[in-house]
Amino acid sequence: MLLQKxxxxxxxxxxxxxQGYYLSGRHEQPATFDYFxxxxxxxxxxxxxxxxxxxxxxxxxxxxxxxxxxxLKEQGFRDEFLEYLQNFTxxxxxxxxxxxxxxxxxEPIVRVEGTVLETQIIETLLLNxxxxxxxxxxxxxxxxxxxxxxxxxxxGLRRAQGxxxxxxxxxxxxxxxxxxxxxxxxxxxxxxxxxxxAHSWIQAFEDELTAFRTYAExxxxxxxxxxxxxxxLKIGVPNAIKVAKELEAEGHRLKAIRLDSGDLAYLxxxxxxxxxxxxxxxxxIAVSNQLDEHLxxxxxxxxxxxxxxxxxxKLVTAYDNPALDGVYKxxxxxxxPTLKISDNEEKITLPGSKKIIRYLNEDGTFNCDGILLxxxxxxxxxxxxxxxxxxxxxxxLTPQPLLHKVIDNGKITITVPSVQESxxxxxxxxxxxxxxxxxxDNPHIYKxxxxxxxxxxxxxxxQEH
Amino acid sequence: MLLQKxxxxxxxxxxxxxQGYYLSGRHEQPATFDYFxxxxxxxxxxxxxxxxxxxxxxxxxxxxxxxxxxxLKEQGFRDEFLEYLQNFTxxxxxxxxxxxxxxxxxEPIVRVEGTVLETQIIETLLLNxxxxxxxxxxxxxxxxxxxxxxxxxxxGLRRAQGxxxxxxxxxxxxxxxxxxxxxxxxxxxxxxxxxxxAHSWIQAFEDELTAFRTYAExxxxxxxxxxxxxxxLKIGVPNAIKVAKELEAEGHRLKAIRLDSGDLAYLxxxxxxxxxxxxxxxxxIAVSNQLDEHLxxxxxxxxxxxxxxxxxxKLVTAYDNPALDGVYKxxxxxxxPTLKISDNEEKITLPGSKKIIRYLNEDGTFNCDGILLxxxxxxxxxxxxxxxxxxxxxxxLTPQPLLHKVIDNGKITITVPSVQESxxxxxxxxxxxxxxxxxxDNPHIYKxxxxxxxxxxxxxxxQEH
Numbered sequence: 056m057l058l059q060k061x062x063x064x065x066x067x068x069x070x071x072x073x074q075g076y077y078l079s080g081r082h083e084q085p086a087t088f089d090y091f092x093x094x095x096x097x098x099x100x101x102x103x104x105x106x107x108x109x110x111x112x113x114x115x116x117x118x119x120x121x122x123x124x125x126x127l128k129e130q131g132f133r134d135e136f137l138e139y140l141q142n143f144t145x146x147x148x149x150x151x152x153x154x155x156x157x158x159x160x161x162e163p164i165v166r167v168e169g170t171v172l173e174t175q176i177i178e179t180l181l182l183n184x185x186x187x188x189x190x191x192x193x194x195x196x197x198x199x200x201x202x203x204x205x206x207x208x209x210x211g212l213r214r215a216q217g218x219x220x221x222x223x224x225x226x227x228x229x230x231x232x233x234x235x236x237x238x239x240x241x242x243x244x245x246x247x248x249x250x251x252x253a254h255s256w257i258q259a260f261e262d263e264l265t266a267f268r269t270y271a272e273x274x275x276x277x278x279x280x281x282x283x284x285x286x287x288l289k290i291g292v293p294n295a296i297k298v299a300k301e302l303e304a305e306g307h308r309l310k311a312i313r314l315d316s317g318d319l320a321y322l323x324x325x326x327x328x329x330x331x332x333x334x335x336x337x338x339x340i341a342v343s344n345q346l347d348e349h350l351x352x353x354x355x356x357x358x359x360x361x362x363x364x365x366x367x368x369k370l371v372t373a374y375d376n377p378a379l380d381g382v383y384k385x386x387x388x389x390x391x392p393t394l395k396i397s398d399n400e401e402k403i404t405l406p407g408s409k410k411i412i413r414y415l416n417e418d419g420t421f422n423c424d425g426i427l428l429x430x431x432x433x434x435x436x437x438x439x440x441x442x443x444x445x446x447x448x449x450x451x452l453t454p455q456p457l458l459h460k461v462i463d464n465g466k467i468t469i470t471v472p473s474v475q476e477s478x479x480x481x482x483x484x485x486x487x488x489x490x491x492x493x494x495x496d497n498p499h500i501y502k503x504x505x506x507x508x509x510x511x512x513x514x515x516x517x518q519e520h
Numbered sequence: 521m522l523l524q525k526x527x528x529x530x531x532x533x534x535x536x537x538x539q540g541y542y543l544s545g546r547h548e549q550p551a552t553f554d555y556f557x558x559x560x561x562x563x564x565x566x567x568x569x570x571x572x573x574x575x576x577x578x579x580x581x582x583x584x585x586x587x588x589x590x591x592l593k594e595q596g597f598r599d600e601f602l603e604y605l606q607n608f609t610x611x612x613x614x615x616x617x618x619x620x621x622x623x624x625x626x627e628p629i630v631r632v633e634g635t636v637l638e639t640q641i642i643e644t645l646l647l648n649x650x651x652x653x654x655x656x657x658x659x660x661x662x663x664x665x666x667x668x669x670x671x672x673x674x675x676g677l678r679r680a681q682g683x684x685x686x687x688x689x690x691x692x693x694x695x696x697x698x699x700x701x702x703x704x705x706x707x708x709x710x711x712x713x714x715x716x717x718a719h720s721w722i723q724a725f726e727d728e729l730t731a732f733r734t735y736a737e738x739x740x741x742x743x744x745x746x747x748x749x750x751x752x753l754k755i756g757v758p759n760a761i762k763v764a765k766e767l768e769a770e771g772h773r774l775k776a777i778r779l780d781s782g783d784l785a786y787l788x789x790x791x792x793x794x795x796x797x798x799x800x801x802x803x804x805i806a807v808s809n810q811l812d813e814h815l816x817x818x819x820x821x822x823x824x825x826x827x828x829x830x831x832x833x834k835l836v837t838a839y840d841n842p843a844l845d846g847v848y849k850x851x852x853x854x855x856x857p858t859l860k861i862s863d864n865e866e867k868i869t870l871p872g873s874k875k876i877i878r879y880l881n882e883d884g885t886f887n888c889d890g891i892l893l894x895x896x897x898x899x900x901x902x903x904x905x906x907x908x909x910x911x912x913x914x915x916x917l918t919p920q921p922l923l924h925k926v927i928d929n930g931k932i933t934i935t936v937p938s939v940q941e942s943x944x945x946x947x948x949x950x951x952x953x954x955x956x957x958x959x960x961d962n963p964h965i966y967k968x969x970x971x972x973x974x975x976x977x978x979x980x981x982x983q984e985h
Contacts (some may be wrong), residue, residue: 057682057683058683062701063703063704063706063707064677064685064686064702064704065677065702065703065704066675066677066678066701066702066703066715067701067702067703067706067713067715068715068717068718069715069718070699070703070718071715071716071717071739072717072720072721074738074740075717075734075735075739076724077719078738079734079737079738081724081734084724086724088720123707126706126707127703130706130713170653171724175718175720178718178720179677179678182678182679183677183678183679183680183682183685184682186678186679187680187681187682188682200834210531212529212530212531212641212644212648212653213531213644213647213648213848214647214648214651214843214844214845215648215652215681215684216652216680216682216684216687216688216837216842217522217648217649217652217653217681217683217684217686217687217688218522218523218682218683218684218686218687218842219528219681219682219683219684219685220529220648220684221678221682221683222682222683223681223682234599236531236532236533237529237530237531237532238528238529238530238531238532239528239529239530239933241528241532241595242528242591244590248532248595249532250531250532250533250534251533251536251538252533252536252537252540253533253537253640253643253848254849254850254860255537255553255640255643255848255849256537256540258850258853258858259541259549259551259850259853259858259861264809269540269544269546270540272544273539273540273543273544274536274540284860284861285861286861286985287984295842304853316862316863316867317863317866368843368845372837372842372843373842374843375840377681377837377838377839377842378679378681378833378837378839379679380679380833383678383720384719384720385720385724388723388724393723393724394723395719395723395749396751397748397781398781398782399781402781423952452846464583489674489888506675506820507831520750520751
């Protein structure tokens with residue numbers, strides 16, 4: 056469990072607004088909110104949606120304790136409102152994309168319906184969870200792409216943003232990583248855990264060879280020897296080769312060596328030669344040290360003989376883009392569709408209760424997505440949200456609804472998928488996205504259009520203001 | 521409490537190494553580890569050290585539960601080692617800089633002593649906590665500097681890295697922020713909480729004026745009206761002025777308006793004129809929207825009449841530098857000083873048990889810091905760590921030890937300071953740092969030198985390898 060008492064993990068204004076609705080007798084008005092993000096992170100072409108399982112659990116646990124209510128009273132909240140909160144649970148409904156779904160900018164990935172009070176009060180918790188986990192799952196997916204089938208492991212906990220490290224490891228698995236150093240993620244989510252030795256292990260012994268030997272003695276089939284504490288090629292690799300010979304004599308096999316500094320391409324090539332020349336073709340080479348998808352791609356482009364990548368800081372903090380700009384916007388109140396106006400056309404929100412339809416090509420790959428009003432059956436054409444007259448005919452494509460009911464009047468209606476199931480789903484879906492949307496640099500923009508009815512509703516509401 | 525069961529919030533290799541030490545009968549060897557970072561974040565001149573209070577609590581709670589031991593057994597750990605872990609508590613000692621201390625690169629801010637097993641096994645937890653909280657406290661300190669006395673509040677929870685958001689809000693207070701939107705930080709740490717309304721509040725009403733009026737009715741002395749939902753200057757500010765008049769007629773005062781989009785300098789100036797021309801000089805102007813220290817400085821340099829800043833993403837994720845590169849390195853084992861060699865001279869670690877002495881000028885400001893061997897009494901001169909012959913005479917300055925014992929054989933020996941106390945300490949200490957180390961761009965590098973004995977020990981050990 057992430058957070059046992061999630062109700063106060065929120066911005067104060069959710070509570071001041073909730074009290075305002077309550078005191079003015081407006082709190083039971085039906086409302087709809089959309090969760091979406093405006094910009095794809097990492098200059099990339101897609102996002103792997105994650106965080107739903109945690110969100111469902113947090114909403115299920117969303118209650119105010121006595122202690123919390125006393126605190127709110129000290130902060131000036133009124134007795135009648137606090138009495139209301141005392142029995143508050145989320146009784147609204149959620150429609151959501153599946154955890155692991157491949158999604159794009161401006162799509163209402165989660166639609167929340169209920170009273171305006173209950174839909175408002177969960178905003179911060181929802182944003183905090185979905186923004187971060189989707190961000191990291193996306194980064195992990197990019198790293199997985201870069202490794203071209205070689206395993207990539209999460210070693211980031213020490214540089215993670217505090218307790219965010221647990222969600223980072225979880226989301227990294229959803230995005231495609233094959234393992235983590237984070238033992239808690241292993242325990243709670245069944246992630247495959249790995250890790251062998253730090254430089255301190257080597258330093259703690261009289262010499263490197265004794266350090267390697269002692270480790271290999273206790274982990275004869277599972278040793279990854281860190282070879283760069285003193286001098287990688289002069290001391291580290293030769294010592295590893297000695298230990299590999301001794302292990303072989305006992306019927307075991309050294310698993311790998313790890314390089315954690317210096318020019319990884321050069322050192323990997325030289326180490327490979329030394330290992331191969333001694334007959335240890337089976338000993339793998341693992342590398343770590345400030346890796347990201349671009350560095351990994353560069354190493355592999357150079358032909359560096361690397362078998363396994365460990366990534367840390369750049370993954371778990373999403374270093375080059377450490378937040379997803381997801382927002383939660385009111386799209387209808389009392390059945391009246393609403394929008395927020397902006398000078399920046401891209402920031403005008405989409406009014407009304409909506410759904411997403413993914414249109415598939417004959418081979419099952421994604422052609423484009425359409426955002427439709429929820430009561431629309433199907434459409435023949437989708438329209439660019441801002442550029443007049445730009446449209447795409449979709450009537451001959453196979454429509455696939457992306458949003459599914461996950462909470463109905465406060466009750467979770469799905470079997471919450473495991474991390475492994477969500478990871479498999481993400482992988483399957485990514486295989487259905489054409490490669491030009493996946494590449495790292497200037498990916499082709501995936502088309503997300505609006506139905507004519509939605510576009511007209513938006514235009515009408517803008518004109519009314 | 522941050523994490524009830526922290527023992528598995530760790531990298532697997534801490535446990536494989538611990539088992540290796542245990543099985544080879546080496547686990548009780550005395551060891552010393554140093555925590556330090558190599559590079560000042562944000563191209564800045566200092567770091568505000570934070571996270572100590574959380575670390576002390578986490579170490580105090582560091583125990584393996586039955587359930588966790590069963591999990592480790594499934595992962596292949598041996599029975600004899602798991603039996604040892606069953607009763608494991610941290611019985612070592614910590615010397616640490618105070619929470620809120622101003623510290624610099626390469627200083628051993630925390631020294632951990634104990635058996636090699638217990639000092640190794642806490643590595644990840646220590647790094648995760650200190651790296652992140654120090655990072656955010658430092659960012660918050662920079663934001664506070666930029667605001668030149670105006671309050672700056674943390675609004676970042678929705679974009680924080682998951683549960684890291686709680687520590688972010690706490691560290692932000694230590695770094696100097698005056699309040700937060702994060703209600704849990706208010707509840708747990710006594711942080712001042714604030715927040716009024718989102719755009720959704722405005723949209724939920726028939727029109728903006730009704731939304732403002734309803735809010736002001738329930739919060740007559742505490743309303744900050746968000747004026748940019750439809751059109752800031754044409755609709756928002758005029759509506760706020762109407763409500764200010766109505767409040768005044770009832771004996772109340774509108775507190776502020778908030779600008780959350782557009783050109784904040786222009787809109788603040790225009791809004792200020794409109795408010796002043798209507799006689800509302802007392803109504804303050806709050807701004808938010810992707811602010812960081814550089815944007816705030818630019819707004820104030822332009823003379824924008826802003827009274828209060830809300831910062832979010834850029835603070836809580838430390839967006840432009842989202843990780844502090846703190847490391848935890850073995851400096852002695854069995855009384856033998858150790859170091860890690862590197863081609864990069866800056867990455868060679870400092871051997872032996874060490875302390876930090878801050879040398880003060882006559883006026884109490886910081887002159888420079890010296891890293892000394894722990895058994896040295898005092899020194900007359902400190903030396904540059906890599907550049908031969910560069911030294912500074914310190915014999916006429918006042919020495920001030922920076923490290924204090926905080927855990928003695930497993931027992932916390934200090935009264936853990938509150939967030940407010942640490943914030944005050946940080947503020948006091950920052951006032952003792954000369955301004956040229958505080959400025960944002962190309963700050964003057966604060967001198968951190970080594971004692972002659974430490975430098976000679978380092979040189980000798982490098983030559984031995």
